[in-house]
Amino acid sequence: MFHNIPENVKQRMEDLEDMDSKDRIDGTPRLKRLRQIPPETGKFISILAASAPKGEFIEIGTSAGYSTLWIALTCKLIGSKVTTFEILQEKINKAKITFRQTNMEGYVELIEGDARDYLIDIKNISFCFLDAEKEVYEECYDLVIPNMVKGGLLIADNAINHYETLKPMIDKALSDQRLDALVVPIGKGELLCRKL
Numbered sequence: 570m571f572h573n574i575p576e577n578v579k580q581r582m583e584d585l586e587d588m589d590s591k592d593r594i595d596g597t598p599r600l601k602r603l604r605q606i607p608p609e610t611g612k613f614i615s616i617l618a619a620s621a622p623k624g625e626f627i628e629i630g631t632s633a634g635y636s637t638l639w640i641a642l643t644c645k646l647i648g649s650k651v652t653t654f655e656i657l658q659e660k661i662n663k664a665k666i667t668f669r670q671t672n673m674e675g676y677v678e679l680i681e682g683d684a685r686d687y688l689i690d691i692k693n694i695s696f697c698f699l700d701a702e703k704e705v706y707e708e709c710y711d712l713v714i715p716n717m718v719k720g721g722l723l724i725a726d727n728a729i730n731h732y733e734t735l736k737p738m739i740d741k742a743l744s745d746q747r748l749d750a751l752v753v754p755i756g757k758g759e760l761l762c763r764k765l
């Protein structure tokens with residue numbers, strides 16, 4: 570998967586990494602920043618997606634599609650598709666460019682809107698990457714977990730760098746009898762849950 574990333578995907582990933590680094594230092598307002606995962610988290614979710622059971626792949630929080638590209642690499646490998654949700658028009662426009670430029674449109678469905686309006690209807694979820702505003706994490710968790718297949722994986726970003734804000738949801742996951750969970754110290758900290 571990582572040894573033969575197509576040149577146009579590599580190029581867009583590098584461009585988005587540059588934009589994201591610039592955003593973080595040039596005073597770009599928070600809502601306009603891409604706020605992407607680092608590459609090591611991208612590889613981590615890509616491998617986890619490849620290890621997920623059969624079912625629906627979803628992502629909550631597309632931004633410009635950087636993390637989606639890592640999941641889409643898996644979808645290309647196994648012949649599946651990821652449904653990704655983004656609420657902000659400016660990010661949606663950038664994500665569309667990302668998927669078009671990389672010829673990944675066949676592996677990604679971009680839903681424009683608030684993920685919470687759709688999640689209740691998505692059954693048989695086998696992989697979910699949650700990376701939205703921290704205030705909506707717990708609501709998304711409550712909507713996604715009941716709809717996950719046995720062995721399904723949910724990964725939530727920012728479990729270490731936003732630990733205090735996310736603590737109620739992290740504690741809930743760690744004691745949730747429906748799953749096994751732990752926090753993995755990679756990137757900004759990933760809460761990893763596996764449905765029992």
Ligand SMILES: C[S@@+](CC[C@H](N)C(=O)[O-])C[C@H]1O[C@@H](n2cnc3c(N)ncnc32)[C@H](O)[C@@H]1O
Pocket residue numbers: 603604605606629630631632633634635636637654655656657660682683684685700701702705
């Ligand atoms: C941290 S960024 C995502 C970064 C992206 N996962 C990446 O690594 O490339 C969070 C994104 O989630 C979007 N978002 C926040 N709340 C949302 C919601 N309820 N539904 C859909 N998108 C949401 C924001 O507009 C923002 O673009």
